[in-house]
Amino acid sequence: MGWDTWNHFGCNVDEDTIVSAANAIVQNNLTQFGYEYVIIDDCWQAPSRDNQTGAPVADPTKFPNGMEYLSNKIHSMGLKFGIYSDAGTLTCGGHFGSLGYEEIDAKTYAEWGADYLKYDNCYNEGLAGTPHISHERYANMSRALNVTGRPILYSMCSWGEDGPWNYAQTIANSWRISGDVMDSFDRYDERCPCTSVIDCKLPGFHCAVSRIIDFAAPLGQKAGPGHWNDLDMLEVGNGGMSFEEYRTHFSMWSILKSPLILGNDVTNMTNETMTIITNTAIIAINQDAAGSPANRMWKRSISQGGETSLWAGALVNNTFVFALLNTSPVNQTVEIDFVDVFFDQGPAYQTQPYEVFDLWQKDDSGNWGKNIGTIQGGMNVTIGIHQTMVWKAVPAPQASTKRNYAEL
Ligand code: GAL
Numbered sequence: 001m002g003w004d005t006w007n008h009f010g011c012n013v014d015e016d017t018i019v020s021a022a023n024a025i026v027q028n029n030l031t032q033f034g035y036e037y038v039i040i041d042d043c044w045q046a047p048s049r050d051n052q053t054g055a056p057v058a059d060p061t062k063f064p065n066g067m068e069y070l071s072n073k074i075h076s077m078g079l080k081f082g083i084y085s086d087a088g089t090l091t092c093g094g095h096f097g098s099l100g101y102e103e104i105d106a107k108t109y110a111e112w113g114a115d116y117l118k119y120d121n122c123y124n125e126g127l128a129g130t131p132h133i134s135h136e137r138y139a140n141m142s143r144a145l146n147v148t149g150r151p152i153l154y155s156m157c158s159w160g161e162d163g164p165w166n167y168a169q170t171i172a173n174s175w176r177i178s179g180d181v182m183d184s185f186d187r188y189d190e191r192c193p194c195t196s197v198i199d200c201k202l203p204g205f206h207c208a209v210s211r212i213i214d215f216a217a218p219l220g221q222k223a224g225p226g227h228w229n230d231l232d233m234l235e236v237g238n239g240g241m242s243f244e245e246y247r248t249h250f251s252m253w254s255i256l257k258s259p260l261i262l263g264n265d266v267t268n269m270t271n272e273t274m275t276i277i278t279n280t281a282i283i284a285i286n287q288d289a290a291g292s293p294a295n296r297m298w299k300r301s302i303s304q305g306g307e308t309s310l311w312a313g314a315l316v317n318n319t320f321v322f323a324l325l326n327t328s329p330v331n332q333t334v335e336i337d338f339v340d341v342f343f344d345q346g347p348a349y350q351t352q353p354y355e356v357f358d359l360w361q362k363d364d365s366g367n368w369g370k371n372i373g374t375i376q377g378g379m380n381v382t383i384g385i386h387q388t389m390v391w392k393a394v395p396a397p398q399a400s401t402k403r404n405y406a407e408l
């Protein structure tokens with residue numbers, strides 16, 4: 001969990017942008033909710049590397065005190081420091097990339113005190129097209145990072161090209177699954193042309209949130225602790241979606257166990273934005289130690305467009321999460337059958353009663369996750385336009401049919 005410059009600031013980044021954001025993260029207590037990485041995305045670089053050593057250099061105008069200074073400052077605030085580069089000759093913004101410079105770059109990032117590397121895919125000289133070629137290119141940086149001895153979270157940003165979910169588990173901690181997210185719920189955009197990311201030949205950008213959810217649906221089986229599907233940075237708070245849509249965005253990224261990297265201006269947030277990004281019950285699902293992404297158990301097309309879909313996943317301690325998503329433009333009444341929710345667990349789980357908690361409602365003490373009762377078999381719900389409802393299910397103690405000795 002953390003924050004990244006790109007979605008809101010693009011290339012307009014400098015020391016001030018980062019320090020102000022880090023300050024805002026601390027002042028808004030976001031650290032308490034788990035947000036800890038402060039990541040500088042593209043455009044931090046000087047026009048060229050150090051011409052003597054070949055080491056990467058930060059833009060001296062944007063970062064007059066250099067990266068080590070900035071990193072120390074971020075660490076002194078109790079946060080972690082993330083940097084960005086590209087497995088190509090240039091970054092997507094046209095700055096120097098790391099292809100062929102993996103060792104010196106990893107060493108320099110470690111000296112700067114980096115805790116996270118986002119590693120992009122532009123200008124890769126055509127070194128893609130098979131999983132093996134992509135693997136080798138990304139593994140070079142993985143090895144170089146490991147050689148430094150510093151723990152650095154390695155976040156691959158190859159947009160799902162060559163199916164990193166099939167090979168990246170042993171070299172990276174997360175991998176992007178698609179082209180860049182756009183701050184829109186379902187806007188059609190030909191620049192994100194693939195209808196599925198499996199064998200997608202042009203990941204592109206301007207991928208709407210509902211489309212990325214669809215992309216992620218089959219990939220949960222490939223992720224787990226230490227190796228995650230990255231659905232891209234959050235757009236919550238950037239203005240292009242409604243409150244309900246942003247709640248869906250945050251809920252789905254959470255239950256699919258995507259990294260939660262904020263992409264808004266954290267120095268200027270509405271109460272609605274804060275409400276969404278600080279829902280502790282939803283965050284707990286994202287951070288659940290079992291690390292098991294929810295799976296889509298069914299989807300049903302709606303005649304006016306979009307669909308309803310049911311998602312379910314296992315959590316630690318024999319507890320479960322399930323969610324209902326409505327991407328259609330009409331409210332829907334849906335019957336959720338526990339045979340579907342607990343399909344993976346089998347008949348005993350499908351028929352037993354559960355204490356069910358609605359994770360977007362607060363209980364009487366003001367904590368997220370209201371107990372809505374003991375429920376058996378299934379439930380009927382009405383769901384709004386573009387809404388996601390998320391519940392946690394805890395097996396309820398069943399009345400014992402045996403009488404104990406003391407009662408006799
Ligand atoms: C894209 C990447 C974005 C952002 C951008 C920077 O390739 O997917 O998240 O990093 O490059 O130029």
